[in-house]
Each structure stands twice: as structure tokens, then as C-alpha cells.
Amino acid sequence: MATSLKSLSQYTEKNIIDVSEKKFGIVVSEWNDQVTESLFSGALETLLKHGAKKDNIYRKNVPGSFELTLGAQWLAELEEIDAVICLGCVIQGETRHFDFICDAVAHGITNVGLKYNKPVIFGVLTPDTLQQALDRSGGKHGNKGDEAAITAVKMLGF
Ligand SMILES: Nc1c(NC[C@H](O)[C@H](O)[C@H](O)CO)[nH]c(=O)[nH]c1=O
Numbered sequence: 123m124a125t126s127l128k129s130l131s132q133y134t135e136k137n138i139i140d141v142s143e144k145k146f147g148i149v150v151s152e153w154n155d156q157v158t159e160s161l162f163s164g165a166l167e168t169l170l171k172h173g174a175k176k177d178n179i180y181r182k183n184v185p186g187s188f189e190l191t192l193g194a195q196w197l198a199e200l201e202e203i204d205a206v207i208c209l210g211c212v213i214q215g216e217t218r219h220f221d222f223i224c225d226a227v228a229h230g231i232t233n234v235g236l237k238y239n240k241p242v243i244f245g246v247l248t249p250d251t252l253q254q255a256l257d258r259s260g261g262k263h264g265n266k267g268d269e270a271a272i273t274a275v276k277m278l279g280f
């Protein structure tokens with residue numbers, strides 16, 4: 123279902139557990155930080171809403187979305203981290219660079235989760251325009267950061 127037909131901030135209460143004893147890593151891309159900071163705020167708020175302790179949430183920044191994969195690996199390899207949330211925003215430009223970044227990040231993040239056998243969440247917007255990104259980071263279509271955080275919570279309740 124297209125995001126335009128649902129809110130990224132609405133979710134079912136299935137598989138939602140108390141995460142008060144869980145530890146989360148959040149990797150945030152600095153590219154398009156107007157958007158990624160909103161994604162982080164949404165993710166943080168959602169984790170706290172479901173019982174996560176602020177002291178158990180470890181944020182690390184990376185330069186761009188392409189570096190999210192390595193940043194996620196450096197957190198996922200830590201035994202004490204239960205789940206990793208990756209937040210980024212890759213906006214289509216004039217060239218195919220967008221395609222290469224999005225493909226690399228999607229596959230990379232997937233592989234980190236499989237390698238370390240823990241939830242590593244793809245909270246990366248891949249819009250054509252900045253407005254589409256703003257709409258999905260606390261705008262009319264909700265917040266992808268909320269979605270990424272509740273996905274991590276739900277996976278821990280698997
Ligand atoms: N154009 C965007 C980028 N580009 C930078 C890359 O992510 C990477 O940091 C660089 O290629 C060096 O490895 N990153 C985004 O997150 N969003 C963009 O729109």
C-alpha cells in the first residue's frame with residue numbers, strides 16, 4: 123500500500139512488548155538533516171512511549187546514508203545492543219547516484235541484520251523531492267522514524 127494511503131505513524135498493537143530492559147542503537151545520516159533529525163525525534167519518542175529508557179538508546183551519526191550500513195554494523199556487533207534503527211533520507215538528484223546509494227543501503231542493512239541475527243531496521247526515506255521527505259518525517263503522511271522504531275519493538279516481540 124502506498125504511503126499516501128496510510129500514515130507511517132499508525133500501527134497495530136500486535137507483537138508490542140515492554141522494551142524497558144532493551145538497548146537500542148540508532149544510526150542517523152547527516153545528509154538532509156532537516157529530515158533525518160525529524161526521523162530521529164519520531165523514533166526516540168516512539169521508543170520512549172513503549173517503555174525504552176533514554177539511557178538505553180545510543181545514537182551515532184554518519185555522514186550519509188551510504189555509511190548507515192557500517193554504522194549499523196558497529197552497533198549491531200555489540201552484544202548489549204538488542205536492535206539497531208537506521209535513519210536516512212536519500213533524495214533523487216540528476217544522476218543515477220540515487221539508485222546506487224539506495225540499493226547499497228537496503229542490501230547492506232539487510233545483511234547486517236542477518237549477520238548479527240538481530241533487528242536492523244531500514245528507516246530510510248527515498249523520495250523524489252524534499253517535499254515528499256518532509257511529508258514522511260512528521261508531515262501529512264506521518265513519520266518514518268515512528269515506523270522504524272515500532273518495527274524494532276515488534277521484531278523484539280517476535
Ligand atoms: N545524495 C545523498 C547522499 N549522498 C552521500 C552518500 O550517502 C555518501 O555519504 C557518499 O557517497 C560518500 O560515501 N546521502 C544521503 O543520505 N542522502 C542524499 O540525498
Ligand SMILES: CC(=O)[C@@H](O)COP(=O)(O)O
Nearest residue numbers: 212213215216217219220
Ligand atoms: C542521491 C544523491 O547522491 C544525489 O543527491 C546526488 O545528486 P546528483 O545525482 O544530481 O549528483
